[in-house]
Amino acid sequence: MSRIGKSPINLPQGVTVEVSKGNLVTVKGPKGTLTQQVDPDISVKIDDGVVTLERPTESIRHRSFHGLYRSLLNNMVEGVTKGFEKELELVGVGFRASNTGNLLELQLGFSHPIYFYIPDDLQLETVTEKGKNPLIKISGIDKQLVGQVAAKIKSFRKPEPYKGKGVRYKGEEIRRKVGKTAGA
Numbered sequence: 001m002s003r004i005g006k007s008p009i010n011l012p013q014g015v016t017v018e019v020s021k022g023n024l025v026t027v028k029g030p031k032g033t034l035t036q037q038v039d040p041d042i043s044v045k046i047d048d049g050v051v052t053l054e055r056p057t058e059s060i061r062h063r064s065f066h067g068l069y070r071s072l073l074n075n076m077v078e079g080v081t082k083g084f085e086k087e088l089e090l091v092g093v094g095f096r097a098s099n100t101g102n103l104l105e106l107q108l109g110f111s112h113p114i115y116f117y118i119p120d121d122l123q124l125e126t127v128t129e130k131g132k133n134p135l136i137k138i139s140g141i142d143k144q145l146v147g148q149v150a151a152k153i154k155s156f157r158k159p160e161p162y163k164g165k166g167v168r169y170k171g172e173e174i175r176r177k178v179g180k181t182a183g184a
Contacts, residue, residue, distance in 0.1 A: 005067040023037065029080025031079070053066060097135075102124055103118075122149060138153075161174065
């Protein structure tokens, strides 16, 4: 039995889960609504504020889907109640970030600014304080979308190992390399 798949999902107050025809699961909560198509072999049962998933056989395919869909549904429940947030830090001289609504403008040491449009489902905030690295805060109810957008922004200028310059997650440790040594 999958350890993740067999654990039940407790629904907080104000969250409703509906399973429609074709195993389409809809989760509604105070922050919004999310939907996820679940494999037809996996059965989703809802009783008394607890969601459980069951698989028909012990095949590798069914075992992997069991844990996967349980995690996806749990993330949906958590997203519509608390939401998710990722913070990115810009480390480098002259690195700047600003936003106008959901349009993010980045100055990352290239000859041109980078403009990136954040999907409407997400909220974007840029923080610039004197003496500190600029921050980009991305928040929303869909964990996968928040992580995907954060990873895309990070890919514009990945942290390099010698000086540590680039876009990184807040609190991320970068393995630094020693540069050239003076010749003898």
